[in-house]
Amino acid sequence: xxxxxxxxxxxxxxxxxxxxxxxxxxxxxxxxxxxxxxxxxxxxxxxxxxxxxxxxxxxxxxxxxxxxxxxxxxxxxxxxxxxxxxxxxxxxxxxxxxxxxxxxxxxxxxxxxxxxxxxxxxxxxxxxxxxxxxxxxxxxxxxxxxxxxxxxxxxxxxxxxxxxxxxxxxxxxxxxxxxxxxxxxxxxxxxxxxxxxxxxxxxxxxxxxxxxxxxxxxxxxxxxxxxxxxxxxxxxxxxxxxxxxxxxxxxxxxxxxxxxxxxxxxxxxxxxxxxxxxxxxxxxxxxxxxxxxxxxxxxxxxxxxxxxxxxxxxxxxxxxxxxxxxxxxxxxxxxxxxxxxxxxxxxxxxxxxxxxxxxxxxxxxxxxxxxxxxxxxxxxxxxxxxxxxxxxxxxxxxxxxxxxxxxxxxxxxxxxxxxxxx
Amino acid sequence: xxxxxxxxxxxxxxxxxxxxxxxxxxxxxxxxxxxxxxxxxxxxxxxxxxxxxxxxxxxxxxxxxxxxxxxxxxxxxxxxxxxxxxxxxxxxxxxxxxxxxxxxxxxxxxxxxxxxxxxxxxxxxxxxxxxxxxxxxxxxxxxxxxxxxxxxxxxxxxxxxxx
Numbered sequence: 348x349x350x351x352x353x354x355x356x357x358x359x360x361x362x363x364x365x366x367x368x369x370x371x372x373x374x375x376x377x378x379x380x381x382x383x384x385x386x387x388x389x390x391x392x393x394x395x396x397x398x399x400x401x402x403x404x405x406x407x408x409x410x411x412x413x414x415x416x417x418x419x420x421x422x423x424x425x426x427x428x429x430x431x432x433x434x435x436x437x438x439x440x441x442x443x444x445x446x447x448x449x450x451x452x453x454x455x456x457x458x459x460x461x462x463x464x465x466x467x468x469x470x471x472x473x474x475x476x477x478x479x480x481x482x483x484x485x486x487x488x489x490x491x492x493x494x495x496x497x498x499x500x501x502x503x504x505x506x507x508x509x510x511x512x513x514x515x516x517x518x519x520x521x522x523x524x525x526x527x528x529x530x531x532x533x534x535x536x537x538x539x540x541x542x543x544x545x546x547x548x549x550x551x552x553x554x555x556x557x558x559x560x561x562x563x564x565x566x567x568x569x570x571x572x573x574x575x576x577x578x579x580x581x582x583x584x585x586x587x588x589x590x591x592x593x594x595x596x597x598x599x600x601x602x603x604x605x606x607x608x609x610x611x612x613x614x615x616x617x618x619x620x621x622x623x624x625x626x627x628x629x630x631x632x633x634x635x636x637x638x639x640x641x642x643x644x645x646x647x648x649x650x651x652x653x654x655x656x657x658x659x660x661x662x663x664x665x666x667x668x669x670x671x672x673x674x675x676x677x678x679x680x681x682x683x684x685x686x687x688x689x690x691x692x693x694x695x696x697x698x699x700x701x702x703x704x705x706x707x708x709x710x711x712x713x714x715x716x717x718x719x720x721x722x723x724x725x726x727x728x729x730x731x732x733x734x735x736x737x738x739x740x741x742x743x744x745x746x747x748x749x750x751x752x753x754x755x756x757x758x759x760x761x762x763x764x765x766x767x768x769x
Numbered sequence: 770x771x772x773x774x775x776x777x778x779x780x781x782x783x784x785x786x787x788x789x790x791x792x793x794x795x796x797x798x799x800x801x802x803x804x805x806x807x808x809x810x811x812x813x814x815x816x817x818x819x820x821x822x823x824x825x826x827x828x829x830x831x832x833x834x835x836x837x838x839x840x841x842x843x844x845x846x847x848x849x850x851x852x853x854x855x856x857x858x859x860x861x862x863x864x865x866x867x868x869x870x871x872x873x874x875x876x877x878x879x880x881x882x883x884x885x886x887x888x889x890x891x892x893x894x895x896x897x898x899x900x901x902x903x904x905x906x907x908x909x910x911x912x913x914x915x916x917x918x919x920x921x922x923x924x925x926x927x928x929x930x931x932x
Contacts, residue, residue: 384791384794384836384838385835385836385837387797388797388837388841391797395924395925396924396927396928397928414794414795418795419795421796422795425795425796425797468835469837470835471833471834471835473835485859486835486859486862487835487836487837487859487862487863487866487867488837488863489837489866489867489924490862490863490866490923492924493923493927535829535832536828536829536832536855536857539857539858540858566859569829569832569857569858571858624782711786711791711794711834712786712790712791712792713791713792713794730784730786730833730834732786732787733784733786733787733809733810734786734787734790734809735786735791
């Protein structure tokens with residue numbers, strides 16, 4: 348029976364020769380992830396089982412990133428609950444302030460996920476690790492608790508949409524523009540319950556940062572997971588980051604897909620998603636004069652070193668527009684350190700930006716850059732729902748680091764092609 | 770499992786950020802979460818929702834974050850059932866896992882009006898609008914899902930050895 352990449356990984360993790368779309372299976376997990384918001388609920392659920400230990404203390408990870416460093420007393424209590432649990436259960440991969448980064452940037456960097464893995468995380472953007480050729484999907488806290496106790500999760504085997512990538516990206520266009528373009532095309536439920544499988548000769552022009560960004564936002568199209576065909580770029584990345592031995596699964600040539608969508612990367616332009624859904628994607632021909640109050644560059648979607656380099660290239664030697672607040676958040680301590688050594692932090696500060704410690708903070712309206720009523724932000728994050736970044740009457744526009752930086756220069760939503768030579 | 774209640778109706782793409790805004794995610798207390806349920810979509814929800822009420826909605830209900838706090842807030846506010854044209858997959862899974870009954874039924878979600886009284890028998894896959902008399906068929910819950918909801922959630926079902 349011909350299978351997609353995702354189906355092959357699920358078959359291998361449920362001890363079967365093959366699986367097909369719609370089947371319910373129980374899969375063995377290689378990693379179970381939680382953060383400071385979702386883990387407390389999971390810890391309470393885990394306690395109901397009355398078990399002394401977790402299934403494998405090396406295969407669970409908790410990252411304190413959403414409201415950490417603690418934004419208030421309640422957030423502090425939640426982090427403390429996670430810290431106490433991980434201490435008591437001797438969880439190996441517990442990342443607290445000082446070591447932590449935004450979870451979906453941190454785990455690949457630490458080599459905790461490799462090709463062929465099956466991963467669940469109590470965070471919707473867990474689909475990010477599909478960029479490494481893993482099956483990885485977001486779940487809730489109860490599934491996390493069951494995963495911590497048993498090392499297993501049940502899944503309905505998904506069907507898939509294949510994205511056949513050709514060509515290569517133009518200057519100042521990145522993975523973010525690709526995924527916003529795709530979500531604009533298929534809608535916020537365009538891949539509901541299904542896998543998004545990325546393949547084609549265009550892959551070779553996409554960096555790991557681009558791929559991680561694209562897989563990260565598969566959930567914004569409703570997908571169960573996003574997954575990239577593994578190539579030398581993937582394998583080099585896994586090796587460089589000390590990941591476990593990769594197991595490479597390729598889709599069968601005669602695998603069935605619900606749909607095949609061709610994407611010519613060279614045709615993609617800088618793209619912005621307007622409020623209040625990620626599917627409201629527009630290229631610059633359709634974008635008028637939209638003034639902004641705040642720019643955020645960071646998050647699990649776009650807080651990697653390549654993203655900061657792209658923003659710094661545009662900010663270098665320029666100044667932020669008057670009355671625009673610019674917040675740059677390196678996604679991990681390593682990214683922060685690399686950005687410092689490359690001189691990027693100086694560029695940001697001289698531009699007029701603030702540089703924060705790693706945190707999810709502003710992306711979900713937690714802290715570190717909340718919007719007032721009537722304010723607009725252009726950000727490199729992943730959601731622009733009502734009230735996502737603060738007041739329900741504020742507005743969030745999603746874009747790439749280059750577009751966000753260009754907009755910080757002018758004070759209105761601006762294409763990097765306008766500020767820089769193409 | 771049978772549910773009877775008065776309907777509160779919403780549209781497409783009701784996301785988890787409006788069901789329970791992240792500014793309240795510094796707690797997992799069910800009552801506190803319920804006191805902010807739907808706040809950024811419908812400020813009147815908390816004051817008008819009654820025990821047993823049924824929410825109907827359009828496509829992709831519960832899209833966005835994986836926060837289990839969203840179905841928890843809905844359940845703790847007294848809602849007995851959510852009927853939608855479709856659900857986002859993490860929300861669907863979370864609702865079943867915490868024992869909040871949910872069902873996909875596009876025709877019922879489209880035609881039932883705000884304030885109608887609705888009766889749903891999910892074991893047999895029947896939704897009846899008592900106000901209009903119209904009946905809708907849905908796929909019955911698989912047995913394991915029935916057991917999870919009857920036990921008040923996945924963990925309690927495991928503890929009760931329901932499977």
